[in-house]
Amino acid sequence: MGLHRRIPETIILRQSLVGTLVVAALALGGVAVALYPSGGESGGKASGGSTDETTASEQSAPTRRSEVEGLLQEASGHLKAGRLVKPEDLSALPMVRQALDEEPGNEKAQKLLGQVAQRLGGRGDSLQEEGKLAAAIGAYERSLEAERSPQVQEKLNTVQSRLDRRGRVEKLLGSARSVLGREDPSAEALQEAAGSAREVLKADSGNDKARSFLGRIALRLExxxxxxQEAxxxxxxxxFYEQSHATRSRTPVREKLSAVRSRMRERKKALRLLDQxxxxxxxxxxxxxxxREAAQRIRNVRDFTPEEEEISMLLGRVAERSEELGRRxxxxxxHQKAVRYYELSLEIKENQSIRxxxxxxxxxxxxxxxxxxGLTRSQIEEAVEESEVGQPIGLTRSQLEEAETDIxxxxxxxxxxxxxxxxxxxxxxxxxxxxxxxxxxxxxGEVTADVSAVVGTWSYTLETPGGELSGTITIxxxxxxxxxxxxxxxxxEQELQPVSFDGTTLSFxxxxxxxxxxxxxxxxxGETFEGSASTxxxxxxxxxxxxxxPNYP
Structure with a gap:
């Protein structure tokens, strides 16, 4: 018969029956010829041979058409039932192909083949919508085997691209998932995982897993x-905070980053102070x-550096150096310089000897x-012993006040x-x-006489070894x-201290x-005076x- 595909069992039975009838007919014909010969031997042979060929040819064409019709009828049934390609011996596409193998130009077979292709393309569309991309690819490929179509080919290319992208997405998500599953992944590994999640979002902006992974990565970096920071x-x-913030922007992380940067600036300043x-x-x-300024800088550093041991050591050095320079x-x-050095040393570290x-x-x-x-050392010692001293003429008020402050x-x-x-x-x-x-x-001062004798403005002349000095006195x-x-x-101008007048002597x-x-x-x-000034x-x-x-009333 020349069939290229496995024929269904019903067809085989049908063909066997037809073959048996044909053989039987031929046998009966032979018997008839033998029983009723016509003409000579040679004529019988020629007649017999021509009849055999005609009978076989006439009977083979109807048989083939019958077989094709049977195949197409069954194929239509499978198409209606939705059995397009499977099972192999009971589905539409294999039977239509068998029919076309038997009769390549059969229009009904061609039409059925187009319908099968269309149904397979529709099935591919449904599978694609359901996300079953591999199955959709299979449907589109079988559709194209049935009938070439640019539209179906484009859909096939699109689904293959989606499937490839899905495979890459799964691979990227698997890589990120692996990193997050570690107990203590490195920052580099977390950054790579974040990169993988971002790649996924480029391919699929709505991927919830990728977004979730980015959130978890940001938290781990935080x-x-x-x-x-605690260390x-x-x-x-x-x-770490910068990486966390870059992975997913969050206000708490931004605030932590700002605080750390502020501390870094302070530490930089602290290191500069320590160097100074x-x-x-x-x-x-x-x-x-x-x-003293160095000690203050060191103390200032204490507020924003954990290096307490170094700070204490440097302050100790300041105290030691201050004591050393105080002794010198x-x-x-x-004396004044020594006091300043000793006081600084004592501020840093209590020491009774320094006190x-x-x-x-x-x-x-x-x-x-x-x-x-103007007091000699011996006068001072005697005055100290007796708690009494004469009037030290050369001692200014500022000197006296400074001395009082010191003591x-x-x-x-x-x-x-x-x-x-x-x-x-x-x-x-x-x-x-x-x-x-x-x-x-x-x-x-004490006033015991009429002050009109002294109030007013007086010009004076003071005779000194360096010459006369003149000025005014106002009372x-x-x-x-x-x-x-x-x-x-x-x-x-200088203020006059206690001014006393007893009617004759004016003193100040x-x-x-x-x-x-x-x-x-x-x-x-009267209108003049004379006396002395002691220096x-x-x-x-x-x-x-x-x-x-002055004008008195």
Whole structure:
């Protein structure tokens, strides 16, 4: 028969029956010829041969058509039932192909083949919508085997592309899932996983798994940042927070990143401060103020660095260096400098020996100030012992106040120090004699006569070894008290301290920053006076006359 495919069992039975009938017919024909020969032997043979060929040809064509019709009829039934390609021996496409093998130009077979192709294409569309891409590809391929179609070919290409993309997506998601399944993945691995998730979202922007993985990766990176920050590894923490924020933007992570960056700037500043402090410590002879500034820088660093051990070590070095330089200053009788160094050392570290040295140096400094005011060392020692002293003329008020500050500081370190207590009493006695008040002013002098004899403006001339000095003296006030000003040759004014008048003698004191405490005593003779001014360089004559008087009612 020339069939190229396996024929269904029903067809085989049908063909066998037809074959049997044909054989039977031929046999009966042979018997008839044998029984009823016509003509000669040669004529019988020729006639017999021609009849056999005609009969076989006439009978084979109807048989073939019958078989094709049977195949197409069964194929139509399978098409209606939806059995397009499977099972192989009971489906539409194989039977239509058999029919076309038997009769290639059969229009009905061609039409059925187009219908099968169309149905297979529709099945591919449904499978594609259901996401069954591999099955859809199979349907489209069988459709194209049945009938070539550009539309179906395009659909096949599209589904194959989708399937390839799905395979890549699954591979990328599997890679990210593997990283997230580790107990402690590295930051690099998490970044690679994030990259995989982003690739998935490029291919499928709505992929929920990829979005979920990105969220989990961001959280893991944030956790690493928290651990690094707690360990003081700020640069690493900032890196983790940056990666977390880049993976998924979240306000808490952004705030943590901002805080860490702020701490990093502070630490950078701290390191710069520490370098400056080390530089000061390494100088040959840094001043007390430089060492104090270095100590403050080191203390400032403590607020934003965990390196407490190094900070304590550097502060200890400042204290040691301060004590060393204090001893050097003390050996050179630089008392004030020694005090500053010792005080800094004591601020950093309590030390009774240093405290004692500070008191000793403050006492020596106070004595030095009194000595500058005109008192000899022996006078100071005697005055201290007796808590009484004469009027140190060369001692200015500022010197006296500085001396009082120094000795008060010494007593703040050791309130029981007897020498410091005596010097304090000595200074207070001097202040009382000068008429200083505790509030910084002056006590009023004693007035026992009519003040009209002295109030007004007076010109004066002071005779000194360097020549005559001239200026004015102004007296104001009433019987309750007098006050005034002393104007020097350069126009500088000084307040007159307690002004006293007994009707004949006018006395007052000028507290000059240059000359110190200068007592003046003159005898009034109408509109003139004469007397003396005592300075640390001696007593000098002074004369004067009144140039104006106030208008009294």
């Amino acid at each position: 956790e690493k940042g928290d651990v690094a 003081g590894e700020l640069s690493a923490a900032a890196g 402090a080390r530089s000061a410590l390494n100088r040959r002879a840094p001043s007390a103020s430089e060492l 200053a003390e050996s050179l009788s630089e 004692k040295r500070i008191v000793e140096q403050l006492i020596e400094l106070t004595k030095a100030r009194l000595h500058e005011g 008060s500081t010494a007593l703040s370190y050791d309130s029981r120090n007897r020498e410091a207590q005596s010097i304090k009493s000595l200074i207070e006695a001097v202040k009382r004699k000068r008429g200083y008040k505790k509030d910084g002013g002056y006590r009023k 104001e006030g009433d019987q309750s008290g007098l006050e005034g000003t002393f104007t020097g040759p350069q126009g500088n 004191t000028v507290d000059s920053p240059q000359s110190g405490f200068v007592p003046v005593s003159v005898t009034m003779e 640390s360089g001696g007593s000098f004559p002074i004369t004067g006359k009144r140039t104006s008087t």
